[in-house]
Amino acid sequence: MRRIGVAATAPFGADVLARLAERHAIAFVLTRPDAPAGRGRKVAPPPAKRVAEQLGVRVLQPERPQIEAVDAMIVAAYGLLIPESLLEQALWLNVHPSLLPRWRGAAPVERAIMAGDRETGVTIHRTVKELDAGPIAARGAFVIGEEDDAGAVFARAAELAADLLEGVLAEDEPSFEPQPDDGVTYADKITAADRELDLADPERAALAVRALSPHIGARTKLDGRDVTVWRARVDDGRFVPLEVQPAGKRRMTYDEFRRGLR
DSSP: OOOEEEEEOSHHHHHHHHHHHTTSOEEEEEOOOOEEETTTTEEEOOHHHHHHHHHTOOEEOOSSOOOOSOSEEEEESOOSOOOHHHHTTSEEEEEESSOTTTTEESOHHHHHHHTTOSEEEEEEEEOOSSTTOSOEEEEEEEEOOTTOOHHHHHHHHHHHHHHHHHHHHHSSSOOOBOOOSTTOOEEOOOOHHHHBOOTTSHHHHHHHHHHTTTTTOEEEEETTEEEEEEEEEEETTEEEEEEEEETTSOOEEHHHHHHHTO
């Protein structure tokens, strides 16, 4: 039986960790140090640490990546560069929620939805120095539904990732195929500008809302108030907000928001 470690930080990595732990004994979880988070900026553990503690898995939180002896390290939304010296110590497998080589980088799910992609998936590849460019061990696709937001896509990707990893880890020596040179695109980190909705382009604005929900949030001004839009649709060419959150308030339906303005 392989001795497996997991490197994860963000919610997607925590979800992959939980699903992987249902099938394999996890030796330890490598995650980033606790950091200020939320409106109050209180120091909080990363999502992967919370899941690991619930599972009773030992947690390592060094400032720079360090590992113990393992046969394989599974990387899923860890967020720190793995030094080449560590890559030589074990088989490192990266879980990337896109169909590589499309959408290499930090925000593959968000960028796929923003671009109106009809399909995405998960790629399991060897971790290498170059960003998300390692040879592929397994790959699976699924359709992005017309109403799927990033949360729905991340959940489906985590489920698919666990299935793909099961096959790869079952092999004594996983086989890898180089990524093609054609079709490489990059999923840049989401910026403040990406969050600002252009209501003059309703289709693009609705895609941005889906891409940034439920974890980041798209922003605009409605009825003279600054709001975060969590759900919306396009109806007869018009942008129709469905769920919004005024600054400093809770999430609410757009109808509730309008009633509060009277």
